[in-house]
Amino acid sequence: MASTSKSNPGHFFEDFSLGMPLNHATPQTLTEGDIALYRALTGGRFVQYSSAEFAKGAGYPGLPIDPLHAFHVVFGKSVPDVSLNAVANLGYADGRMSLPVMPGDTLRTVSEVIGVKENSNGKTGVVWVRTNGFNQRDEEVMSFVRWVMVNKRDASSAAPETVIPELPKAVPGAELTGFAGMDSWDATLSGSEYMFEDYAVGEKINHVDGMTVEEAEHQIATRLYQNTAKVHFDAHGQKDSRFGKRLIYGGVVISIARSLSFNGLANAGHMLAINAGSHVSPLFAGDTIYAWSEVLETAELSDKVGALRLRLVAVKDQDPGAFAYKGEDGKYAGGVLLDFDYWTAIPRKR
């Protein structure tokens, strides 16, 4: 009997149509085991994800899953259907982490195609999807938009009508939800005295420390999220690729840069929204990540809680105190890995 093809071929550009729903496979139960691994892989120290006692005092139901960790899990599920044949991840927008994810929760992911645009070369197109993560009670825990460049199966197939979704430049501060009350907040235990009022728009923060990433580390992390994109795991297959080696999942860069940002933003651990994100250049094993942040906007969420909109910039093998970003030509400076725009909760002075 001949061989069969029961493996997942993924979707090509022609397969995506506006409004098309994608119900992604392998819902995943997250546990204390995932929390320990996420900490060990990223170096996370934000206190509400480190101490169950502190978390409970601050209004969380217990020691929660870091929302960025949950994001990688929800995202990972969408890879086999959305980006298996992707040429590039182009961006994120309108990400909202609306409910805490707790150990024992099972996350599943659904997406909907909200935009398509064939590229002028006729060989690729851009697909926009809104992806939603739900827990086992069918409560939405997060929602985000991403867009990817995908190969066409057949260059001669007709182009669809172009639809480009309107996306907010940032989630409005007034729409942020999912934060804890933060009634109790011990700044000694959290690791920093700097609260909401201590940060000013325009301020840049050097996170100082560096973290080198090994092949084993990014592979273990990416499998933890059940993200199966081949480029992260297959050294043999990557030999003939553009870079000649494995690419590190961009989410690994985001998580490590966020963990580094503890040094300067220790109270700002709770990510509430992802406004935008670009993986400016690839990271490879052996490279060292550094990070700096800029305060873009602030919002008051309650008497006790504020939010900072931050630009998190990760750079490679260079002093983050140089605050490398874009040149006068608008192009990113060499060594910039990540340009990530997000909202995070932070306690107010009391």
Place this chain on the structure above:
Amino acid sequence: MASTSKSNPGHFFEDFSLGMPLNHATPQTLTEGDIALYRALTGGRFVQYSSAEFAKGAGYPGLPIDPLHAFHVVFGKSVPDVSLNAVANLGYADGRMSLPVMPGDTLRTVSEVIGVKENSNGKTGVVWVRTNGFNQRDEEVMSFVRWVMVNKRDASSAAPETVIPELPKAVPGAELTGFAGMDSWDATLSGSEYMFEDYAVGEKINHVDGMTVEEAEHQIATRLYQNTAKVHFDAHGQKDSRFGKRLIYGGVVISIARSLSFNGLANAGHMLAINAGSHVSPLFAGDTIYAWSEVLETAELSDKVGALRLRLVAVKDQDPGAFAYKGEDGKYAGGVLLDFDYWTAIPRKR
């Protein structure tokens, strides 16, 4: 005072006698932490080991330990007594995963010598053992036979009477136990529409994806199972060995090949029996594993559940779509790592 020798010297060929019981040390409690690590190290996505909700719906008591994970743990306990002085692991037979292992269960291992045969060179012999794993309620969770080539302590010692156990070529389909009811099975969430009836004897399936293994990964996995065979961990000691470097535990190859087989066999995640297994050639860090499967036999277990007997072949640094296996001379083709024959449960069409 002189130094003493309280370390475990392991058993040499002369130490094994027919019927000899071996009660292995360090029973091990498996938890959600082990599940997270196993997933992160192998890339496992089979849905009943990923989602507690799905597992419960399919008739499991909760999110179970992957039986192959439990196998590595039960096997690992036997290494200090059975194979510390082994030259080679020669084979497996009659492996039966009869009861699910759940987080919180404590596994202990006992073995019995069921065969001995001195080799004609007088320096080594083959030992067959049946190994059983029990949980904390003294229920047998699995049983398997393996045979190893072991060094003699003294080449001049007399050969024992040769006893070669009769072993089944495969566990009969009618004797398979330990499967779940699978009354509920959502093929969207499981990742594949292909059920029992979609697979035909003789069919070959290309699992497409590749996974490169790093030293840190196989060491972490092998320690997770408390398998202490020196060849996996001691780079200094291995410098003067035949291969000059650390060997990767064969169980790491089985688990990664099984995880890769998700792509084509997504509903066939529940291993029920190990019929045979050969580690055809060694894997080293930096090598990339690919896999393909062949359907050898099928069995109907209930109205809702079928079983596939599969040959899982792992290959190194080559396209699994070439289905490399044995040449006309009966010898394995270059690059074949593993030839593994097992039964796995899969839902029937409903």
Place this chain on the structure above:
Amino acid sequence: MASTSKSNPGHFFEDFSLGMPLNHATPQTLTEGDIALYRALTGGRFVQYSSAEFAKGAGYPGLPIDPLHAFHVVFGKSVPDVSLNAVANLGYADGRMSLPVMPGDTLRTVSEVIGVKENSNGKTGVVWVRTNGFNQRDEEVMSFVRWVMVNKRDASSAAPETVIPELPKAVPGAELTGFAGMDSWDATLSGSEYMFEDYAVGEKINHVDGMTVEEAEHQIATRLYQNTAKVHFDAHGQKDSRFGKRLIYGGVVISIARSLSFNGLANAGHMLAINAGSHVSPLFAGDTIYAWSEVLETAELSDKVGALRLRLVAVKDQDPGAFAYKGEDGKYAGGVLLDFDYWTAIPRKR
């Protein structure tokens, strides 16, 4: 707006004064996930940390956190305040593991400066701190003294009055607490028949096995403990350092040497006290650790429980059966990594 400096600069020698309290940040909840990772990273097999059933039978409340694991966590919390600007970790003394740490416990760390002494070069000084770990019920789970050499911020600042604390050469055996009753102890399951009475002062034990450490492994372990010392993670920054590469956290060496000591000391898994410890030479990724032990002292703790005071010596890339230690000149032999003096509980013959 200019950049700000909200990152933690750590303390310099001038910042430490006698009696100064240090309340360290980021209390950490330890779970079954941490236990699985610790086992997978160190190769731990001591039975009371492997089997919940065995542990309960031996008088533990359940499967406990290995006290050495808890030590790394308590220690890690002190790094940002005590040793961020340290030139060297000089020693440990009077460490007492007085209460078991169980999964679900949250550990926090406080320290007090108990000694200061400026070095004659005027550029550095030695600081002694007593560090205490507490659980969420504010019970002390451990206490230890360590001293570090720290840079001065300004060489011209005045030297403080020298105060060198009096420290015991070893915790007296009669003061050991925190051990379990060990009423039940199955020597088959624990992996060794050798009990308290089988060990004699002066006896040296070769632990035989070797373990090679990879960059990914020590980084994952050190992040698990939330130890943030830069030298362990930042390959780029370390390029211009004295060694030109990342240094492995000394606690990784202690834990792996302890795990290797299972082979010869399988019943002696419960560390009760740390008497002294020197990191004699640095370990780098790719090096292989071996270990040997010497019995220094014994103590009877109860009818069922004894204690061994052991010197644990870790060596690098050499046969531990050579028992390399100090030469006649009192200097450590080449390849010695660690000289660690501790008490451990062990069941008595019954």
